[in-house]
Amino acid sequence: MITYSNLGKKGNLGNQLFQIASTIGIAEKNQQEYCFPFWEYSEYFEFQFKECSSVENWTSLREKAFNYYDWEVSHGNFDLNGWLQSERYFSQSINKNLFQFKSDFEIGLLDKYHYLFARKTILVTVRRGDFVNNPNYFQLSYKFYLTALLHQFNNLQEYNIIFTSDSISYCKKHFSFLPNVFFLENLKPIEQLCLGSKFDHYIVSNSTFSWWMAWLGEKKETKIIRPMKIFDGEYSKKNDESDYFPKRWIEHNENEFKLENRYWKLKVYGYFYALQSKIQYDLKRQKKIIKNKIKDIIGYK
Known part of the structure; x- marks a missing residue:
C-alpha cells in the first residue's frame, strides 16, 4: 500500500494535486494499492479517494530529487514525502479522469x-x-x-x-x-x-x-x-x-x-512598480535579519 500522509499539509492546492496524481501513478507502476488521508477537496471530484485507516509503522520515503526517477516501492507499506512535480509520474489508466469535477x-x-x-x-x-x-x-x-x-x-x-x-x-x-x-x-x-x-x-x-x-x-x-x-x-x-x-x-x-513605443507608459509604470517592489522586499528582508540578530544577542528563542 502507498500513501501520502502529508496531503493538505505540504503546499496548497496545486501542490496537493501533484501529490495525489503522482502517488497514484507510483503505486500503479509498482502494482501497489493506494490510499490517502482525509482531503478537503475530495467532495468536488467524481473520483473516490480511498481513505487510509492508519499509517502507523509504515516506511517513510523522502523524495531524493526534484526531477522524475523510479521509486522502489514494490513490496510493503510506504508513506511518500516530496513535491513529485512531473506528469511522468502520473497513471496512464486514470489520467485526467482523476480530477473530473462533479457536474453540479x-x-x-x-x-x-x-x-x-x-x-x-x-x-x-x-x-x-x-x-x-x-x-x-x-x-x-x-x-x-x-x-x-x-x-x-x-x-x-x-x-x-x-x-x-x-x-x-x-x-x-x-x-x-x-x-x-x-x-x-x-x-x-x-x-x-x-x-x-x-x-x-x-x-x-x-x-x-x-x-x-x-x-x-x-x-x-x-x-x-x-x-x-x-x-x-x-x-x-x-x-x-x-x-x-x-x-x-x-x-x-x-x-x-x-x-513597441506605443507601450511607453506601461514601460515607465512597470519599471517603477518593480523598483518599488524590490525596495519593499529588501527592507522586509533587512528587518528580519536585524530582528534575528537582536534575538541572538538577548538569547531569545
Whole structure:
C-alpha cells in the first residue's frame, strides 16, 4: 500500500494535486494499492479517494530529487514525502479522469461565468506573492505575459483574455488596456481550478496552481505558453526541473521580444512598480535579519 500522509499539509492546492496524481501513478507502476488521508477537496471530484485507516509503522520515503526517477516501492507499506512535480509520474489508466469535477459544481460555475466564453479564450495566470524578488524563483515581469499575448497569438481582438492571480490588483494596473479583458476575483481556489480548466489557451507562470489549470484544460488544439524555468540562482543548480513542464508546451523568453513605443507608459509604470517592489522586499528582508540578530544577542528563542 502507498500513501501520502502529508496531503493538505505540504503546499496548497496545486501542490496537493501533484501529490495525489503522482502517488497514484507510483503505486500503479509498482502494482501497489493506494490510499490517502482525509482531503478537503475530495467532495468536488467524481473520483473516490480511498481513505487510509492508519499509517502507523509504515516506511517513510523522502523524495531524493526534484526531477522524475523510479521509486522502489514494490513490496510493503510506504508513506511518500516530496513535491513529485512531473506528469511522468502520473497513471496512464486514470489520467485526467482523476480530477473530473462533479457536474453540479461545474455547471453552476459555467452558468455564472458564461459571458467569458462568448469568444475564444486565453487564460493568463500571474503568480506574485512570496515569489516576487525571491532569489530562488525565476522572476517574471509584466513583459513575459504581454509579449506572450502579442507574439504567440494573432488578432487578440478575437479572444477574451482572462486574468487570474494572487494579486489581481497587479494585473489590473498592468493589463487593463487590453481588448476584451476580464479579471477573476472572489473565487475559492477550487472554483478557480474548475473554471480555469475550461478555457481554450493558457499562459502559465511558474506556479503549480497555474500548471494544473493548463494541464486539466489542455486539448488537442490548445496552445500553452510557459516560462523558461521556475527556479533561479543556486536553488536552480540544486534542483533539476527538466521534467516539470511538459515538453509539448511552448517556452517563451520575454527577452527575445521588444515592446513597441506605443507601450511607453506601461514601460515607465512597470519599471517603477518593480523598483518599488524590490525596495519593499529588501527592507522586509533587512528587518528580519536585524530582528534575528537582536534575538541572538538577548538569547531569545
